[in-house]
Amino acid sequence: MQKEEIIETLQKFGLTEYESKAYVTLSLLGQAKASEISKQANVPQSKIYVTLENLMEKQLVEVSQERPKLFKAITPSFVIKNLLEAKEEEFKSLKQKAFLVSRLLRPIEVDEEIVEGIWVQKVEKYMEILDRLVQMVKKAKKYVYDVTKSLPYSSSYREALLDCKEKGVSLHVMAMSLEDMEKMKWYVKNGIKVKLLEARNHPRILAIDGKEVAIRIDNGKPVF
Template structure:
């Protein structure tokens, strides 16, 4: 990273340009006199003492008293970890304050969908979904956009990915045990983009912008379990079911227990292995909405555009289990934990 970029990022963290220059200089020189810092950094001699005192108050610099007085940079890992902790704490406090302000006017319900302006903001949201998902990530997007998500995808070996794109060949970074790849059916409308993380977040947008139009680009961001369960259904029935699987998951090498929240993701994995499979289902009885934890073996499944369900034999009864919103089945499954 260039020094100008480092200075820009430090300024975002609350340092001035001179403070950023002084800290970078100290990292290069080690414990130094103020005059040495001035010579190396170009900070005016009349300003350097105020700058170093400010860095000391902010926790970036230690002062070594003596003759001459020396200034020592604090370990950057310590400094940045403290900033990270403070920033996260501030964000959580702001979140509570903003929600309180919003609810004081609009009531308890938060909006289910927002418009995101700008291509860069859309990319950041897509990366955030991948970064924060706990169980599964569903992606349908042109390879041009998928490539921009490469580094975030490479970091996540602990979630299941189902990825649909207009692949010509499979790149090495997608040849992993936890990734299912499908080549889109080819119709232009199949290349509208969806990025879905668990039932927590979803992002949707249409055609990708050309460079000169990136600032005018917009996408839609959703945070609603009821809405996202419909998005998941469309992802599978409109996109995956009209695509060709070109790389199945390596089920035997996936770490167990393996948790999922979407019944169609569960069945997609079961199609790529053999039955029966030991499973634990956490959900509600459809008849009376009582909470139930069901443990047994998946012995069969049903998968159509309208129905997605599995049959779980617990040794006493064969239960028909569906996903969120089930009303034909015995159990509405909220979490599916594959045990073997």
């Protein structure tokens, strides 16, 4: 890993660009004066003391009581461990907040909020399309009609179908390729009937409860 990559990685852990440069430089130097760190790390002289103070507050750097002061980086393995633990705590907190937000906003997702009309959503990645379909399937209460060229292999889509089955939602799946024979085994195993119809054109259509329909149109880029 190059020095620049290490600096970028430290920034992802929450350090600023100057802090990352100063810490990496100091780790390589062993110990050094602020002026030397500033020069080697390419951190402006006017910013180096603030940068080093911040690193000390984050327990990434130690300072001697000598004159002139010497700075030394804390052992990298120890630092990375602490930064990683801090990020894990941050992610854990964010995950809890995300769950709370989804619970608070849930009323917005009820059927009455579906607005009539034709709505277009441009997407470029297959997973973006699949995520949208998963959202629709999860809302189904009566039936799901799924017409597809290739049966989805995604675990999230399959889990959504199984949830529907448990709720008593009627599932109707039609595949249009013999290549799906292997994937079809999962559907048969879980009691989901699949009809196979070979066709030259392969539309992607998902209909939910007669209230919402998604159609993928391939015209250079997939569009809903």
